[in-house]
Amino acid sequence: MLNGRIFKRIYTNKTSLAGLVIIAFFFLIALLAPVLAPVQNANNPYQLPQKSYQITPRPPSAESWFGTTEQQYDLYYGVVWGTRLAFKIGLTVTFFAFLIGLFVGGTAAYFGGKVDETLMRLTDIVFAVPSLVLAMVIAAMLGPDIKNMMIALTAVAWPSYARLVRGDILSVKQRDYVTAARTLGARGPRVLLRHILPNSIYPSVVVASLDIGYVVLTAASLSFLGLGAQPGTADWGQLIAMARNWVLGTPGHPFAYWYTVVAPGGAIFLFVLGWNLLGDAFRDILDPRQA
Amino acid sequence: MTAPVEIKHLFKTYTRRRWFGKNAEKAVLKDVSLTLAEDHVLGLVGESGCGKSTLCKVLLGIEKATSGLVKADGKDIAFLSKSGFKKLRRVMQVVYQDPYSSLDPRMNVRQLLSEPLDIHGLEKDPAARKAFLAELLASVGLSETQLERYPHEFSGGQRQRICIARALALDPKILVADEPVSALDVSVQAQILNLLKEIKKARRLSMLFVTHDFAVARFLCDDIAVMYQGRIVERAPAEDLFTNPQHPYTEALLAAVPSADASRRADGNGAEEASEHPDRAGWPCPFAPRCRYAQAVCAKTPFELKEVFPRHACACCVMPFKTAKSKSAV
Numbered sequence: 275m276l277n278g279r280i281f282k283r284i285y286t287n288k289t290s291l292a293g294l295v296i297i298a299f300f301f302l303i304a305l306l307a308p309v310l311a312p313v314q315n316a317n318n319p320y321q322l323p324q325k326s327y328q329i330t331p332r333p334p335s336a337e338s339w340f341g342t343t344e345q346q347y348d349l350y351y352g353v354v355w356g357t358r359l360a361f362k363i364g365l366t367v368t369f370f371a372f373l374i375g376l377f378v379g380g381t382a383a384y385f386g387g388k389v390d391e392t393l394m395r396l397t398d399i400v401f402a403v404p405s406l407v408l409a410m411v412i413a414a415m416l417g418p419d420i421k422n423m424m425i426a427l428t429a430v431a432w433p434s435y436a437r438l439v440r441g442d443i444l445s446v447k448q449r450d451y452v453t454a455a456r457t458l459g460a461r462g463p464r465v466l467l468r469h470i471l472p473n474s475i476y477p478s479v480v481v482a483s484l485d486i487g488y489v490v491l492t493a494a495s496l497s498f499l500g501l502g503a504q505p506g507t508a509d510w511g512q513l514i515a516m517a518r519n520w521v522l523g524t525p526g527h528p529f530a531y532w533y534t535v536v537a538p539g540g541a542i543f544l545f546v547l548g549w550n551l552l553g554d555a556f557r558d559i560l561d562p563r564q565a
Numbered sequence: 566m567t568a569p570v571e572i573k574h575l576f577k578t579y580t581r582r583r584w585f586g587k588n589a590e591k592a593v594l595k596d597v598s599l600t601l602a603e604d605h606v607l608g609l610v611g612e613s614g615c616g617k618s619t620l621c622k623v624l625l626g627i628e629k630a631t632s633g634l635v636k637a638d639g640k641d642i643a644f645l646s647k648s649g650f651k652k653l654r655r656v657m658q659v660v661y662q663d664p665y666s667s668l669d670p671r672m673n674v675r676q677l678l679s680e681p682l683d684i685h686g687l688e689k690d691p692a693a694r695k696a697f698l699a700e701l702l703a704s705v706g707l708s709e710t711q712l713e714r715y716p717h718e719f720s721g722g723q724r725q726r727i728c729i730a731r732a733l734a735l736d737p738k739i740l741v742a743d744e745p746v747s748a749l750d751v752s753v754q755a756q757i758l759n760l761l762k763e764i765k766k767a768r769r770l771s772m773l774f775v776t777h778d779f780a781v782a783r784f785l786c787d788d789i790a791v792m793y794q795g796r797i798v799e800r801a802p803a804e805d806l807f808t809n810p811q812h813p814y815t816e817a818l819l820a821a822v823p824s825a826d827a828s829r830r831a832d833g834n835g836a837e838e839a840s841e842h843p844d845r846a847g848w849p850c851p852f853a854p855r856c857r858y859a860q861a862v863c864a865k866t867p868f869e870l871k872e873v874f875p876r877h878a879c880a881c882c883v884m885p886f887k888t889a890k891s892k893s894a895v
Contacts, residue, residue: 450667457625458681458731459654461647468680472671 287558293551296544304358311354320355320508322347331520331534341533343516347506349537355508356538360545363420363493364486367427371489372482374428375435376475382436383443394440397433405430406495413501420509423502427489434485435478442474449473476560483556487549494542513538567639569739569771570601570624570657575633577619577795593619595795597633598870601739606765606772608786608803610779610818616795617775618662621743624773625659626650638739655685658732662744664724668716674727675712678702681734704767705730706760722753729760733768740765740772746781758784779822783807791815794851797870801877811879813856850881858883 285291303310307319314323325338325346334341340349382393400408409426416422446452447470455465490510496502497511498518505516517534524530577594593616601607609617622628624635626642635642638656645653661667668677678698681687688694699709705726716724725745732740742761746754762785765772776782782789782803789806791799791814799812810816845853849868853859858881866882873879 450661450663451669453627454659454661454667454728454731455669455680456627457654457659458735459651459684460680464684469669473669 287555289551290555290558293548293553293555296548297552300357300545300548301361303354304361307354307358311351314351320359320503322352322506322508324348324506331517331531333533340537343513343534344519345516347513347516349513349533352508352513353510353537353541356510356513356541357545359420359503359507359509360490360493360541363424363427364490364549367424367431367489367493368482368486370428371431371485372435372478374432375437375478376439378432379436379439379441380443383440383447390440393436397436400430400433401437406492409492409496410499410501413496418501418504420503420507423493423496426496426501427492430492431485431489434481438478438481439474442477443470446470446474480553480557480560484550484553487546487553491542491546510538510542514542567636568600568602569638570599570607570773571634571636572597572599572620572624573634573636574598575620575623575635576631577616577623577628578631593795594623596868597792597795597797599790599797599800601771601773602788603771604769605787606774606785608782608789609773609775609792610777610782610789611792612777612818615792617777617792618743620792621659621741621773621775624741625657626653651685655735656737657739657741658735658737659741659743660725660728660732660745663748664721664728665748667728668724670716673713673715674702674707677716677727678712678731678734681731685735687735701730701734704733704764706756720753721749722756725749725753725757726760729757729764733764736768738769738771740770742772742774744775744777747777754781761785779807779818791818796851796868796880798852798880799878800870801874801879805874805877809874809877811873811877811884812852812881813858813884814852817855852881 313319315321325342325348328346329344331344332338332342332346338348338350340353343349343352378393378397382390409423409430412426412429413423416425452465452469455469460468493502494509494511494514497507497509498515500515503509503512505512514535517531517538520531520534522528523532575594575597576592579591579593581589581591583589597616597620599607599609599620609620611617619628623630624637624642626645630643637653640649640653642650642653672680675698678701679694682694682697688697698712702709702711707723707726707730711719716727719727729745745761746757749757758781761772761774764770765785772785774782774785786803789801789803790797791806791812793814799806799810799815801809801811806815807819810819842854842859845856845859845864848854848859848864849866850856850859850863851868853863856863860883863882868880870878870880
């Protein structure tokens with residue numbers, strides 16, 4: 275599957291090219307974080323350097339390029355290391371949610387009957403609760419911490435994969451080419467690995483690529499609500515949370531402290547947008563009918 | 566010499582399990598007996614939903630028979646082990662109805678044709694494999710240059726050629742063709758039928774050919790069995806069946822075949838609307854509610870397929886006498 279055709283498709287489609295460029299850009303930032311923003315606290319690189327303990331944010335200057343937020347935390351450092359954290363959260367959560375969903379959905383579709391009913395009703399129950407609320411409850415129960423936040427996000431993200439995988443496997447199982455493979459003499463594992471999974475997994479891969487952005491967005495919401503990263507962490511949501519008191523500016527000057535939200539907010543916006551564009555590109559690429 | 570395919574008193578009932586109440590049962594095949602003779606083409610004709618495809622599925626082991634005997638290549642498939650069945654796959658292959666759905670869209674022609682060889686561990690040497698695939702493609706009228714293409718790049722007729730090549734890759738003795746041309750354009754149908762005829766001759770295949778189209782059956786088949794609601798109602802050598810149909814249902818089907826020749830058009834068609842005689846629904850003969858020859862005797866006579874002429878069997882308790890008389894009068 276991986277050949278020149280895929281890259282050719284990305285290059286010819288302007289929006290998917292934009293998505294690729296944005297994500298590649300962020301990836302470089304995450305990769306080069308120690309170079310772009312040298313670590314101040316060797317024990318925890320995600321700890322924001324603090325210039326002083328003054329409350330009022332300071333605008334961008336030669337010393338701190340994106341300005342400082344409340345209590346003089348450096349925004350530039352936060353955005354750079356926040357990128358690495360965003361990738362970490364987005365990829366880990368999506369990966370595990372995908373794995374759990376694949377397992378649950380695959381088991382349900384493979385065994386059918388009562389197993390299917392039980393697993394799918396369980397999935398429905400998780401689905402029935404608004405995901406942000408459920409994530410908040412789980413994160414609050416486990417305690418505010420990045421790891422716990424990722425557990426909470428995984429717990430609310432897997433049902434959509436389970437449902438998708440189950441439905442796709444069930445529909446592919448009925449296709450003539452699966453029967454045809456069986457009548458050729460193919461046994462269960464071969465049919466599953468060669469025919470059923472390759473034809474049923476791609477919709478989930480597309481959803482996963484779209485989900486990475488969404489997971490980061492939800493993580494930012496949780497951090498903003500104080501249920502994720504702790505104050506002083508280089509996390510985009512946390513940076514916005516620290517700007518909470520300054521978003522409205524001062525009387526008569528609504529944009530007096532614009533820099534406290536523009537840098538982290540812009541980073542989140544671009545990151546999510548990039549994954550969305552790339553997800554569309556994946557959808558086109560993974561469809562064999564589009565050569 | 567054992568017949569390639571022998572089916573005796575085959576019953577197939579689908580059961581739908583329900584959470585509450587009784588399980589729903591639907592009998593699809595009722596007491597079907599068929600024999601496919603060596604080097605012959607047996608046509609199985611009948612309208613949609615009469616159980617033709619189910620018969621194929623049972624024969625191919627996709628569905629389990631409820632009761633009855635199914636022998637393929639002299640072996641009772643109900644008692645075959647997994648490896649025994651795998652061996653049988655090499656002897657008996659199948660071409661499906663819809664070439665658009667029976668090819669995996671993520672595999673190119675090379676992968677599609679290599680799969681049966683890989684499964685059975687044949688032609689492992691790359692050079693031999695290459696030559697084999699080229700020859701195989703040529704035998705179905707495709708070219709080696711199309712090996713790297715994907716199914717969606719082909720037309721329906723070409724796809725069906727790929728399906729046929731795939732079935733032939735294992736060099737089977739028996740070919741089950743489940744309506745192989747009904748999903749194709751009429752002009753393409755003729756090409757595929759010619760191809761099947763050619764291949765049948767060249768490889769001395771025994772073929773079970775399922776179709777709902779009498780014109781197609783006439784072109785290809787040596788013997789024909791007519792099926793109605795899960796039962797064989799008439800069985801005869803092809804020409805016999807067309808010149809001298811015995812069962813009212815066969816007569817109705819033949820009359821329904823469009824003909825360009827005005828003189829051959831029948832005025833009546835033997836079948837009436839299904840709603841005409843709902844009171845006859847419980848009769849032993851499944852065709853009674855639509856039959857215009859139905860008489861009181863039909864309500865009492867049990868359903869039985871009996872030989873009325875040599876090699877010509879019919880399951881109507883009224884028709885054979887009528888036709889035999891009119892025939893003797895001519």
